[in-house]
Amino acid sequence: MTSTRPTTVSLRDVTKRYRSLAALDSVDLDLGSGITGLLGPNGAGKTTMLRVMATVLAADEGQVRLLGRDPGDPQARTEVRRRLGYQPQELGFPRGFSTMAFVNYMAVLKEWADRGRRTTEVRRVLDLVGLGDVATKRISRLSGGQRRRVALAQALLGTPELLVLDEPTTGLDPEQRASLRGVLADIAATSTMVISTHQTEDVAALCSRVVVLDAGRVHFDGTVPELVALATGKVWMAAEPDAAAHASWRTASGRYRNVGEHVPSGAELVEPSLEDAYLLLRGAVGLASARSDDTTTSAEVA
Numbered sequence: 001m002t003s004t005r006p007t008t009v010s011l012r013d014v015t016k017r018y019r020s021l022a023a024l025d026s027v028d029l030d031l032g033s034g035i036t037g038l039l040g041p042n043g044a045g046k047t048t049m050l051r052v053m054a055t056v057l058a059a060d061e062g063q064v065r066l067l068g069r070d071p072g073d074p075q076a077r078t079e080v081r082r083r084l085g086y087q088p089q090e091l092g093f094p095r096g097f098s099t100m101a102f103v104n105y106m107a108v109l110k111e112w113a114d115r116g117r118r119t120t121e122v123r124r125v126l127d128l129v130g131l132g133d134v135a136t137k138r139i140s141r142l143s144g145g146q147r148r149r150v151a152l153a154q155a156l157l158g159t160p161e162l163l164v165l166d167e168p169t170t171g172l173d174p175e176q177r178a179s180l181r182g183v184l185a186d187i188a189a190t191s192t193m194v195i196s197t198h199q200t201e202d203v204a205a206l207c208s209r210v211v212v213l214d215a216g217r218v219h220f221d222g223t224v225p226e227l228v229a230l231a232t233g234k235v236w237m238a239a240e241p242d243a244a245a246h247a248s249w250r251t252a253s254g255r256y257r258n259v260g261e262h263v264p265s266g267a268e269l270v271e272p273s274l275e276d277a278y279l280l281l282r283g284a285v286g287l288a289s290a291r292s293d294d295t296t297t298s299a300e301v302a
Ligand SMILES: Nc1ncnc2c1ncn2[C@@H]1O[C@H](COP(=O)(O)OP(=O)(O)O)[C@@H](O)[C@H]1O
Pocket: 018, 021, 023, 040, 041, 042, 043, 044, 045, 046, 047, 048, 049
C-alpha cells in the first residue's frame, strides 16, 4: 500500500549539526500520506527533524524534498510554506492576545486576505481543537493544555497537505488527548502528518508508521505491528520486578510487567504492547552503546 502513495517528504542522507554534535546523522526517510509517529528519548533529534521538514532549518548535508520541491530554493520554499502547517514544540504568544486574535493574526500571515473567509476559517480550526468556547479569552489566562491547542489550531489553518506537529498531545488531559486523536485521524485522511510524541499510546492509536530516533539516527522504521512484533515472547508477568529485565513496572493488578531479552524459563508470557516494544528497543540501544563494539542487536534495528 505504501509503495503506491506519492512521497510528500523525502530525506536523503540528511545531516544537521549544532557545532560538533550531529543532531541528525545521515537520515534516510520517505513519508507519504497518513500519520507517522516519531518516538525517541529527549535529545534524539525529533524536533530537529521536524524543523527540517517545516523549512525552519536547512540540512547541512544531504537532500530534502518536501511536497515534491527543494526547500533550498527560495521560491520553492515559499510554495512549500503555503502548503504546510507547523506546530512547534514551544510556541511563544504575543502578550495580551486572545485565542481568536492570535489565530486570526496567524491566518493573516498565512495569506488569508479576505476577512469574512478568514474569520470563518479561524472559527473552524478553534472549534476543531475544542477552543470555540474560549475564543475571546486571553491566551495568558488559558491552561497549558489549552495553549498547546492554540498552537495546534494555527497549524490546521487551511487544512495543509503536510502537517508537522511537535508533541501535539503533551500537557493534555486524557479526555482532551482522546478527542484530539479523533481530530488528527480525520485530518490525516487527506494530509501527510508527522507527529513527535512521548506517548506510545498515541502512536498505537493514530499512526500507520513509526520511526524511532536515537542520537540523530533512525533506529526503527516500520509499521506499528512490526515494532510490536519485536517484543513477542519478551514480555512477562511476575510477582516481583525481574533483575534480568530491561524494564519492570507495577501494574494495576499489583503484579509486575517485565520486558527483556532474557526471559526466565517458565515465565508467564503476555501479549506485547507498543510501549513494551519501544522499551525493549531502547534497552537494546542502551546495551549496544554501553558495549565497546558496534554489533547490531537485532536485524530490524538499524
Ligand atoms: N539550537 C541548538 N543549539 C545547539 N544544540 C541544539 C540545538 N537544538 C537542539 N540541540 C541539540 O541537538 C540534539 C537534538 O535535539 P532535539 O532535536 O531538540 O531533540 P528531541 O526533540 O528529540 O528532544 C540535542 O542534543 C540538543 O541538545
